[in-house]
Amino acid sequence: MNQRPASGILLVDKPQGITSHDVVARVRRLAGTRKVGHAGTLDPMATGLLILGIESSTRLLTYVVGAAKEYTATIRLGSSTTTDDAEGDELGRARAESVAAVEETAIRRVMARLTGDIEQVPSAVSAIKVDGKRAYARVRAGEEVQLASRPVTVSAFELLSSATRDGYLDLDVRVECSSGTYIRALARDLGMGLGVGGHLTALRRTRIGPFTVTDARTLDELNVAEELIGPADAARRLFPVLDLDQQQAVDLGHGKKLALGGEQAAGPQAAIAPDGRLVGLVEFHGGTARSIVNFPPDEERAS
Secondary structure (H helix, E strand, O other), X not given: OOOOOOOEEEEEEEOOOOOHHHHHHHHHHHHOOOOEXXXXXXXXXXXXXXXXXXHHHHHHHHHHHOOOEEEEEEEEEOXXXXXXXXXXXXXXXXXXXXXXXXXXXXXXXXXXXXXXXEEEOOOOOOOOEEOOEEHXXXXXXOOOOOOOOEEEXXXXXXXXXXXXEOOEEEEEEEEEEOOOOOHHHHHHHHHHHHXXXXXXXXXXXXXXXXXXXXXXXXXXXXXXXHHOEOHHHHHHHHOOEEEOOHHHXXXXXXXXXXXXXXXXXXXXXXXXXXXXOEEEEEEEEOOEEEEEEEOOOOOOOOO
């Protein structure tokens, strides 16, 4: 009888030109299971960190999706597009003299306005649903889509370098932001604020929460068994840890609440058994811990 694949998460460095779903399909074959999901889509144009969950560790992805993210990107000033990136049709192009007149002090000033807690209008060509249909599908069908602004946090919007090319000004930037922030929209709004238009020409995700692309592997390098981060290890990186004794581990695994008393931090905690296994994620209410996600006891040690 075939043994069930081990549970855990994988850090993949996605190449350009394929979808996040393509990566999932490849890993399903490599891992020998269909139970594979990802945390946070990357557009085909984008590269970098894609976090995959296998078997029961897909339950952790909900929490990974909401983690803060870091990107490096290239923004081209002097041209706007239908998609706010290089894959769209050009909407308008500024005169080369206008682009050449853009000063670095002005760039940094507008970037500062786009930093912090801001209201951002997502790109029209996005996966956001409008009356039950994806915005990008409506745009491709010829509809005009107006999306409402939404609050996001841009913790850092840093100019790394700039270069003039063929009448455009290309900016290499670094962005730290909350989940739900569109880097394409930052490129659009920066170009709009400078009066010359702008769009994204390159995007690389370098970090999601505590996980970085330097620890990721390309699809050609990926060995699932060797690179799999077990659920307990992953949860320790994501949450505060609640160490259980043996009886508490049994009780929590059976769905019982744990009366531990005392002041506890808000939000999920990783409940770890004495043998190092992740029993589940718990939340505290008045000194009592209750499970919000349980993990099967036999998956972590599967091989």
